[in-house]
Amino acid sequence: MVTILLATLNGEKYLKAQLESIAAQTYENWQLVVGDDGSTDQTLEILREFQKEHPNQVTIYENNPPFGSAKGNFINLLRNSYGPHFMFCDQDDVWKRDKIYLTLQKMEALETRYGDKVPILVHSDLSVVDENLEMVAESFFQYANLPKRVMLNRLIVQNSVTGCTVMINRCLQQFFLRQLPIPKIIMHDYWAALIAKVFGKIGFVNEPTMLYRQHGHNSVGAKDAMNVKFLYGRLKEGKNSYRRMMIESMEQIQGFVGTYGKEIQDLDSYELLKNYGELYYKGKLRRLAFYRHNQVLKEGRIRKLMQWLWG
Known part of the structure; x- marks a missing residue:
């Protein structure tokens, strides 16, 4: 079982395509847990329709009051969800059909080698596309000029782990159950990468597993480092x-x-x-x-x- 954590806020424009890409995954043993942070558009209606189509796999929470940030939303979802493995999901991307399968395959290989009592994070490359899913760059890492190997002395000053590609295991999730200095955490994926690097292992899938849509309103987004x-x-x-x-x-x-x-x-x-x-x-x-x-x-x-x- 893979628990997909999806943070939403006024995402009606692209959300349906993301949900369809989850439903089309070759790996079918997933559950989707959504935290909506106060959407005022049709986001909740789109989510409820998807829930009707997958009644045993979709849970929707309405944050009241809203957290006011993707970071807060994701950390809350992570603290209140269950499963052996968790994936972060943004509302505006599109997953390739084998995204869960390839990421889980790498995760299980690492857990076989190191055991499931070690905090493990797996991330992947991703393709950068425009708002119409037209290709901008096949490889995000080449586009942004980021290193694929995560070194602690570089990680503390520059995060190269993209949250929407991440899977973590339950052991790493437990680190989020502590009392956390939320205002000091830059992003949930950055914090997870630090945990994995200091206390566990980081694995990488060296191929794009998703389309990273750029539309001008991304929380973080891809930047062409050579532009x-x-x-x-x-x-x-x-x-x-x-x-x-x-x-x-x-x-x-x-x-x-x-x-x-x-x-x-x-x-x-x-x-x-x-x-x-x-x-x-x-x-x-x-x-x-x-x-x-x-x-x-x-x-x-x-x-x-x-x-x-x-x-």
Whole structure:
């Protein structure tokens, strides 16, 4: 059984296509748990119609009051759902027919190797498409210039795990049942990736399992890392915007250490996380020395340049 967690908010335009792609999966032993965060369009009607078609597989919750963020919605769903495996699902994408099968196959291989008492996360590549599902880039990782291998010293400063491709096992889900520093968590998928990297294993499916629709209103979205217009925009946003993002990443790690620090057995990992979480309070030269010494650097020349200039 795979539990699919879907967060919705005014998603009527693309939601039906996503639901149809779930229903068309080659792996049929799934359940869908939806958290709607106060939709005022036809989202709930679309969901209820899908529930009628799959009465034993679909559960719908209406958040009252709304959480006000995809992060809060997903974390609540994760805390209140059950199953051996969980997948995150966005309302505006389209899954390829074998998405669940391929991801679960990788998950089961890792659980066979390491056991199901180890927190495991599996993610995949994805294809970037426009609002009409026309292909923009076959590979998101090439498009965004992101590394496929997740290293802790890079992960703390740059997340390369895309939530809508993620599957986690029950052991990792249990980490979300603690008292969490929600305001410090950047996104649910980022937090899950940190848990898996520090305490468990991360697996990767090296092929696109879904169509990642870009329409201008994505919560995160795909960015062409080599696009001159995008790079100019990032530079134009300037130091203050970039520093805010860096501070948010440091505060997230500070919250991570505060929540799980006593359980981190690898001393080097603990020191890396603890020191990065406290880095904002250091002078710029100390920060730059830390980045260099620990290779805590973002992927890509422009990203590195901004980190050296403003980090």
